[in-house]
Amino acid sequence: MAPRANWKGYLRLSLVSCPIALYPASSLSEKVSFNRLNRKTGNRLKQQNVDSETGEVVPREDTARGYEVAKGQYLIVEDEELDAVQIESTRTIDIDPSYGQRGAASGLSAYRNRR
DSSP: OOOOOSEEEEEEETTEEEEEEEOOSSOGGGOOOOOOBOTTTOOBOOOOOBOTTTOOBOOGGGOOEEEEEETTEEEEEOHHHHHHHOOOOOOEEEEOTTHHHHOGGGOOOSEEEEO
16 A cells, blocks of 8 residues: 655745645554453453443443543533634645845744644
């Protein structure tokens, strides 16, 4: 399987834009993964969501994401709320064409990543 780009966007220098893609240096085929096993039987283990107070198994459809606002107090965050606050990205890196005239000694960054 061909590697999948981690990031795709554009490199823009004044009026010229070039599409670019960043790829990982290693592929998934090079990674080793392990399964959790019962040491006595050799059988594969399953993970379950267990309520920390009651000890009961919680079905996947009854799970939610939460942010701990104080010790033991959580704020439930829904997927729709996360989508609403997601920052739009233009996926464009602008190169300042006047950087070459100012020089690197000025301490100014040559590029600005727009998100």
